[in-house]
Amino acid sequence: xxxxxxxxxxxxxxxxxxxxxxxxxxxxxxxxxxxxxxxxxxxxxxxxxxxxxxxxxxxxxxxxxxxxxxxxxxxxxxxxxxxxxxxxxxxxxxxxxxxxxxxxxxxxxxxxxxxxxxxxxxxxxxxxxxxxxxxxxxxxxxxxxxxxxxxxxxxxxxxxxxxxxxxxxxxxxxxxxxxxxxxxxxxxxxxxxxxxxxxxxxxxxxxxxxxxxxxxxxxxxxxxxxxxxxxxxxxxxxxxxxxxxxxxxxxxxxxxxxxxxxxxxxxxxxxxxxxxxxxxxxxxxxxxxxxxxxxxxxxxxxxxxxxxxxxxxxxxxxxxxxxxxxxxxxxxxxxxxxxxxxxxxxxxxxxxxxxxxxxxxxxxxxxxxxxxxxxxxxxxxxxxxxxxxxxxxxxxxxxxxxxxxxxxxxxxxxxxxxxxxxxxxxxxxxxxxxxxxxxxxxxxxxxxxxxxxxxxxxxxxxxxxxxxxxxxxxxxxxxxxxxxxxxxxxxxxxxxxxxxxxxxxxxxxxxxxxxxxxxxxxxxxxxxxxxxxxxxxxxxxxxxxxxxxxxxxxxxxxxxxxxxxxxxxxxxxxxxxxxxx
Amino acid sequence: xxxxxxxxxxxxxxxxxxxxxxxxxxxxxxxxxxxxxxxxxxxxxxxxxxxxxxxxxxxxxxxxxxxxxxxxxxxxxxxxxxxxxxxxxxxxxxxxxxxxxxxxxxxxxxxxxxxxxxxxxxxxxxxxxxxxxxxxxxxxxxxxxxxxxxxxxxxxxxxxxxxxxxxxxxxxxxxxxxxxxxxxxxxxxxxxxxxxxxxxxxxxxxxxxxxxxxxxxxx
Numbered sequence: 001x002x003x004x005x006x007x008x009x010x011x012x013x014x015x016x017x018x019x020x021x022x023x024x025x026x027x028x029x030x031x032x033x034x035x036x037x038x039x040x041x042x043x044x045x046x047x048x049x050x051x052x053x054x055x056x057x058x059x060x061x062x063x064x065x066x067x068x069x070x071x072x073x074x075x076x077x078x079x080x081x082x083x084x085x086x087x088x089x090x091x092x093x094x095x096x097x098x099x100x101x102x103x104x105x106x107x108x109x110x111x112x113x114x115x116x117x118x119x120x121x122x123x124x125x126x127x128x129x130x131x132x133x134x135x136x137x138x139x140x141x142x143x144x145x146x147x148x149x150x151x152x153x154x155x156x157x158x159x160x161x162x163x164x165x166x167x168x169x170x171x172x173x174x175x176x177x178x179x180x181x182x183x184x185x186x187x188x189x190x191x192x193x194x195x196x197x198x199x200x201x202x203x204x205x206x207x208x209x210x211x212x213x214x215x216x217x218x219x220x221x222x223x224x225x226x227x228x229x230x231x232x233x234x235x236x237x238x239x240x241x242x243x244x245x246x247x248x249x250x251x252x253x254x255x256x257x258x259x260x261x262x263x264x265x266x267x268x269x270x271x272x273x274x275x276x277x278x279x280x281x282x283x284x285x286x287x288x289x290x291x292x293x294x295x296x297x298x299x300x301x302x303x304x305x306x307x308x309x310x311x312x313x314x315x316x317x318x319x320x321x322x323x324x325x326x327x328x329x330x331x332x333x334x335x336x337x338x339x340x341x342x343x344x345x346x347x348x349x350x351x352x353x354x355x356x357x358x359x360x361x362x363x364x365x366x367x368x369x370x371x372x373x374x375x376x377x378x379x380x381x382x383x384x385x386x387x388x389x390x391x392x393x394x395x396x397x398x399x400x401x402x403x404x405x406x407x408x409x410x411x412x413x414x415x416x417x418x419x420x421x422x423x424x425x426x427x428x429x430x431x432x433x434x435x436x437x438x439x440x441x442x443x444x445x446x447x448x449x450x451x452x453x454x455x456x457x458x459x460x461x462x463x464x465x466x467x468x469x470x471x472x473x474x475x476x477x478x479x480x481x482x483x484x485x486x487x488x489x490x491x492x493x494x495x496x497x498x499x500x501x502x503x504x505x506x507x508x509x510x511x512x513x514x515x516x517x518x519x520x521x522x523x524x525x526x527x528x529x530x531x532x533x534x535x536x537x538x539x540x541x542x543x544x545x546x547x548x549x550x551x552x553x554x555x556x557x558x559x560x561x562x563x564x565x566x567x568x569x570x571x572x573x574x575x576x577x578x579x580x581x
Numbered sequence: 582x583x584x585x586x587x588x589x590x591x592x593x594x595x596x597x598x599x600x601x602x603x604x605x606x607x608x609x610x611x612x613x614x615x616x617x618x619x620x621x622x623x624x625x626x627x628x629x630x631x632x633x634x635x636x637x638x639x640x641x642x643x644x645x646x647x648x649x650x651x652x653x654x655x656x657x658x659x660x661x662x663x664x665x666x667x668x669x670x671x672x673x674x675x676x677x678x679x680x681x682x683x684x685x686x687x688x689x690x691x692x693x694x695x696x697x698x699x700x701x702x703x704x705x706x707x708x709x710x711x712x713x714x715x716x717x718x719x720x721x722x723x724x725x726x727x728x729x730x731x732x733x734x735x736x737x738x739x740x741x742x743x744x745x746x747x748x749x750x751x752x753x754x755x756x757x758x759x760x761x762x763x764x765x766x767x768x769x770x771x772x773x774x775x776x777x778x779x780x781x782x783x784x785x786x787x788x789x790x791x792x793x794x795x796x797x798x799x800x
Contacts, residue, residue, distance in 0.1 A: 171633065172632060318688045
């Protein structure tokens with residue numbers, strides 16, 4: 001039987017556990033798949049003060065402040081979130097820390113839920129900070145603890161890099177006890193360390209370079225960079241350098257090979273790599289995404305085999321690792337075809353806005369969230385998606401260069417959480433530069449896509465306490481919008497009227513579409529609707545809503561699934577013959 | 582190549598009764614509780630002394646899209662001989678010599694053509710991922726009309742767990758404890774009932790629709 005001290009933890013839960021055990025006092029994040037559950041799990045520990053921040057940059061700045069007073073702090077984000085926070089990170093590398101500071105970057109190779117699959121290991125090199133990469137939950141727990149020690153010993157933030165398959169896989173982890181540090185928290189003035197004006201920063205930069213040298217020496221002696229010697233009689237002459245989840249795939253496929261398993265993958269353990277290379281006949285690097293390790297090993301003058309260039313795209317799995325190691329494809333036939341695309345939930349308020357936009361035939365700049373699904377058939381009324389907050393900036397740019405008669409016809413669509421994250425400066429830009437346009441804020445009172453997290457517009461904190469709530473109407477007016485209209489997206493006529501009116505105005509108009517996410521409390525709006533088969537003319541106009549509760553039978557009749565239907569009533573509004581009741 | 586659909590076998594396949602390593606692949610759609618089912622399987626496996634790894638994908642898949650989850654159970658015991666491929670350093674090594682930690686599960690993902698059990702909660706999704714099943718693996722499809730027998734249709738996923746339980750040598754008490762630890766107390770009874778319904782489906786031998794053995798893919 002398993003002892004109570006062993007638990008099945010996801011990588012994210014294990015990161016949180018490790019932070020808790022390391023005596024972390026403060027953590028901040030902005031939700032983002034696959035990182036979200038780290039803070040949700042950490043918030044369950046009473047001893048740790050946790051918060052959602054409006055965006056990753058603020059989260060990091062807040063964590064830096066806590067660290068400056070001596071508190072061990074953690075900040076977590078998805079890979080693209082680190083782009084937002086990178087401004088803080090690059091200079092944090094110079095100032096260093098006081099209380100240990102760990103930055104968790106959860107990358108998403110394969111883009112299960114992201115707009116790109118950038119390899120954030122590059123940030124460790126870029127910011128000249130050490131990076132640890134766990135390969136399962138138990139390592140995640142232990143590595144976080146170790147990361148705090150490294151952070152404090154070397155006066156540096158530490159990057160803990162995980163990927164979707166680490167974050168969202170569960171494996172057996174042990175539960176340790178919390179190390180209470182009982183430090184006296186205070187801020188001590190230290191201008192040379194914390195005030196990064198050029199004169200100070202120049203001095204700090206030289207320290208950063210020296211720190212990197214000591215870290216390189218650490219990398220050579222740290223036990224999490226280990227050589228696992230295989231028996232030469234059983235394939236041990238093959239040497240595999242790997243880290244993270246790729247290690248697990250390799251062990252699965254090539255249990256007999258020799259390994260240089262990198263727990264600390266930046267800076268690289270140069271001596272160990274050379275030692276390992278001497279031990280084996282053939283040296284292979286197995287890593288996901290960029291040839292990050294491969295290039296560095298090559299730069300050491302070693303002959304090394306990497307992976308085919310096409311495998312720089314997408315995530316690895318045991319099958320692809322087998323291919324890298326043997327050059328042979330898995331003979332298992334029948335790959336996975338297609339896959340059911342995600343859809344907006346029945347009763348989702350976004351649907352009403354996108355249905356109206358699909359009829360207006362205007363360019364719609366989009367953003368990151370559930371509403372990005374508005375780009376999919378049948379609604380197909382979202383035309384761009386770049387990054388958090390981009391909808392408004394993109395719309396502004398279009399409006400600047402389009403001929404005057406088309407300017408007001410550019411519509412930006414952005415969610416509430418995304419607007420607060422990075423959309424406000426865009427709106428300010430439009431107001432300041434007198435760029436005409438229409439901005440629709442889809443306010444579902446939550447950060448829906450990542451699993452319904454609170455934000456400054458919801459009135460609740462991560463710890464579950466009540467708090468102030470943003471007033472979007474006042475906020476938009478304060479930022480310089482000429483008009484603000486608020487509509488209920490369940491009322492299609494109202495939405496169409498408001499959007500058309502907003503587009504006809506000269507200046508900068510904001511429309512707030514307000515309807516709570518249907519997944520909050522899993523509430524049903526009203527009794528499920530049904531189709532009156534006698535009245536239905538099978539015109540299929542209701543199918544244009546793209547609601548998964550509306551089913552088209554093989555004989556052409558329309559049916560509504562009473563289990564799925566939320567009773568929002570949009571379909572009965574679009575039905576021309578009043579057949580949906 | 583032989584017809585991938587072999588006859589329905591009445592006897593349990595010997596390989597699944599006391600397996601050293603069992604790979605279970607679950608396929609369904611968002612909202613069906615695929616992840617909760619895999620959670621319970623993982624917890625039960627851990628309690629029964631297996632090494633467990635489980636993977637899943639959150640995010641987009643929560644919105645009615647395809648949802649899959651892999652649960653891999655490894656019994657720390659004698660290592661079963663693995664398929665040997667002379668071209669592999671690798672498999673050649675493992676065929677002759679036990680890996681350093683017998684029964685340890687490494688990859689959280691299951692390779693195509695190697696799942697011992699494929700649990701299908703949705704016919705279309707079950708078909709889509711059938712390539713993950715190994716030759717001679719078990720295809721367990723929860724009959725969609727079983728919903729009518731359930732007090733709460735949302736316990737459909739637990740029926741799958743009950744069906745699977747027949748094929749793993751894990752005692753019923755462990756399953757029940759795992760369910761109790763994973764579902765809200767007020768829904769516990771209906772979930773336990775769903776488990777027993779699933780178990781009943783399999784224990785009786787079931788019909789071809791309830792219980793199929795399908796030849797997986799050549800490894």
